[in-house]
Amino acid sequence: MTTQQADSTAQSADLPAAITAVPYHIGIIMDGNGRWAQARGMPRLAGHQAGVDNIRRILEHCVRRGVKVLTIYAFSTENWRRPPDEVSGLMRLLGLTIQRQLNELNRNGVRILHSGRMEGINKHLQKQIMHALEVTKNNDRIILNVAFNYGGRAEILDAVRHIIQDGIPPEALTEETLSSYMYIGELPDPDLIIRTGGEWRLSNFLIWQAAYAEYYTTPTFWPDFDEAELDKALIEYSHRERRFGRVLNP
Numbered sequence: 001m002t003t004q005q006a007d008s009t010a011q012s013a014d015l016p017a018a019i020t021a022v023p024y025h026i027g028i029i030m031d032g033n034g035r036w037a038q039a040r041g042m043p044r045l046a047g048h049q050a051g052v053d054n055i056r057r058i059l060e061h062c063v064r065r066g067v068k069v070l071t072i073y074a075f076s077t078e079n080w081r082r083p084p085d086e087v088s089g090l091m092r093l094l095g096l097t098i099q100r101q102l103n104e105l106n107r108n109g110v111r112i113l114h115s116g117r118m119e120g121i122n123k124h125l126q127k128q129i130m131h132a133l134e135v136t137k138n139n140d141r142i143i144l145n146v147a148f149n150y151g152g153r154a155e156i157l158d159a160v161r162h163i164i165q166d167g168i169p170p171e172a173l174t175e176e177t178l179s180s181y182m183y184i185g186e187l188p189d190p191d192l193i194i195r196t197g198g199e200w201r202l203s204n205f206l207i208w209q210a211a212y213a214e215y216y217t218t219p220t221f222w223p224d225f226d227e228a229e230l231d232k233a234l235i236e237y238s239h240r241e242r243r244f245g246r247v248l249n250p
């Protein structure tokens, strides 16, 4: 969807008073795992493990706050440039996480989606991913969209290729059509993009969908980003005036 996404207005009784608007869809660039580990004299992969462990607590807190879709950036198309050991470690970690956590995620009503290219991911891991999508497809408490082997430019390119393959004539192509050809075409655009780890860039994350998202960055490394940190982002979001190009009080 390229049109504005209405906030799910704060309904939950236990919502802190300072959170007056809850994003329907949050995207998180989970950055800083490596630096978190290095600061502790640990290998980078230990940081990635700590990062994976943190997903559960943030996902649960998103449910508590009424967020409906959480997209997490777990592996970018550019992350293949990392040392082979780190790349294979990250691949292994996704497989292990599916193995260990799928049942619990399913019991908790989490629907898992995958955004990204399957090509490049080894066949066994591809099967595990497909299995996770299949098992959780009827769940509706929250969507956890895992951006893995994901790049925003690759996504737009893949969409354009499919549009051409489908023979859609140029004059029939609209922003809505292009949106519907993204990896998860039916997902509403993100309302809030959070980046941990202190950088101020998108690093190729949801570049089409985030055209009107609000941005929030924090120096906190991803493994340390806890419930209170998410609430801080939600409070900040509550103060943003989303204008979508209009003048609100003419």
Ligand code: IPE
Pocket (backbone or CB within 6 Å): 030, 031, 032, 033, 034, 035, 036, 074, 075, 076, 079, 090, 197
């Ligand atoms: C983000 O943490 C996780 C992935 C990219 C897989 P990093 O590994 O980028 O951590 P830093 O930025 O080096 O600290």
Ligand code: IPE
Pocket (backbone or CB within 6 Å): 029, 030, 031, 032, 073, 074, 075, 076, 079, 199, 201, 203
């Ligand atoms: C973005 O983090 C990708 C993920 C969090 C998966 P990076 O650490 O790869 O981004 P850059 O290289 O600092 O832009």
Ligand code: MG
Pocket (backbone or CB within 6 Å): 031, 032, 033, 197
């Ligand atoms: Mg990084």
